[in-house]
Amino acid sequence: MRIVVVGGSGHIGTFLVPRLVHAGHEVVTVSRGQRSSYVDDPAWSQARHVTADRDDPAFPEAVAGLQPDAVVDLICFTLDSATALVERLRGHTGHLLHCGSIWRAGPSLKLPLTEENGPPPLGEYGIAKDAIARMLKDETRSGGLVTTSVHPGHIVGPGWHPIGPLGNLDPAVWRTLSAGEPLDVPGIGTEFMHHVHADDVAQLFEAALTHRDAASGEDFSAVAPSALNVRGYAQIAASWFGRTAQLRPVSWVDFRRTAGDDAAQASWDHLIRDHYFSIDKARALLGYSPAYEPEQAILEAVRWLIDHDQLDVATPLTV
Template sequence: MARVVVIGATGHVGTYLVPRLVEAGHDVIAISRGNAEPYMPHAAWKSVEKKQMDRAAMEKDGSFGQAIRALKADIVIDKICFTLESAQQLGEALNGHVGHLLHTGTIWTHGRSVAVPTREDAPKTPFGEYGIQKKAIEDHFLREAKLHGLPVTLIHPGHIVGRGWAPLNPAGHFNLAAFETIARGGQLTLPNFGLETVHHVHADDIAALFMAAIGNWRASTGESFHAVSEQALTLRGYAEAMYRWFGHEPNLAFKPYDEWKKDQTPEDATATLEHIARSPNCSMEKARNLLDFRPRYSSLDAVQDAVGWLIEAGRIGS
């Protein structure tokens, strides 16, 4: 089939994407900075060529893009591009030398939603360095696609979850204590009225969307696609569902955010504010219409798969 380079291959999505690529018959080269292993084992990794590259160091002398180009890939999937300068260097090196470049963005390019579910073509007003840089990358790549024929596709994930790491919890942060409180039926306090939204996506659904984009090259190049579940969750609805999943009736309390944060660690309070200030709720209509793609996992299915793994691993107790 094709020769595929995956930059950041052993991360959340790469753990699921690389085996899909191998099983589809592609020749895969996995690029990583060190010797990190994928989150979940899979026999497909035995047939993957692994290469180590220190992207940050190589970008300083301008060699990273050329090093990727020298691999003579048909397809390059970039999972770890976070600045406009990084995107420019890679895009300039690959344009005319690769059949398909796929970039991992983020739904945080939208900033605050106006109308929901938010579509890809909605006006974007990101805030925070991460979202601002990712929008700059998107603008650059889509402009290069239009003006210079760069065969690029952008995939914008929501809150990524899967077996092997902790998901964003109903309190809007990543502290496993929230799940432990729910697991024992204790009272969980949420900020405000718990009506802000979070929009999860299983890492394997993101991997499947990358595969759909590769398989529908004409429809996907020059386009951006959300990668989320079919429906976002309110914090309250998310918490209530998890109580019932653990066999309890919901036991919730609510406080205004400024009061709520006094009982949290600074790290947890900041993480929650970052999420509820955006309250994403994104549409999957475009991927459905152009790529015939539908996510397999609902938000709750995805979270419960991840939490089930955490229980098995002894990381959540009651």
């Protein structure tokens, strides 16, 4: 197939584009610039690269003009943008795959969450992702364009910082854990976060392309086989440095005062959702088989950051 990957040089595209090239597809990546992927692969030389701006009203026409058999849209964030692309591709393209987010579900009421039992979303981002997924499902079920939405968890991989044990991107947590120093934890640390390696997300997109009929009109959660809660994540991460996590429960008011508004808000946004998703549907319909447990994916990212002098730790990794 000729497959157009919109946003192909990002986290997921870094792994998806080589997968598709190796599988024998003709791959065209579309992005605003020529940013390099996070991981080198000779397959990139076999992909065609096209520059286009997602915010340009002519963007849907530019994508359609590439005459794709399938389009994988990794950077769509509004219902209007998604709708415009659907309307232009309807009747001309065989399959549109959209990258959503597990934040299409709000704070959990029952675990594990599934594609069917997610609570209403919170915030502009989650509300938009949920609206797009519902529009795509309705589009296919009404006899229009064949669509699939894939909803990744917190994407992890070499080249960027993972969401850390406190639910934010503050790198200081890694120095604290690696030094065996006390770590302030808001509450008692039982909230879940569901990570996923970027290559496992790419695997699910590839499976949906391969099994188009099974994926038609469906939505899938792309997450690791298990999820980590705050205290478990911290204990596992500390053990990588030969340490035991010294967790100190504090109130959210105290945590905000010491962590700062931005880091505390990020922690709140992640931990209030308390997400742990099932992958049973993706396994049953598409054969999804993630290669990474969450701690394996996170360790790979942390090791890369340390090896490239992008993360300050007190002691070396022992694993």
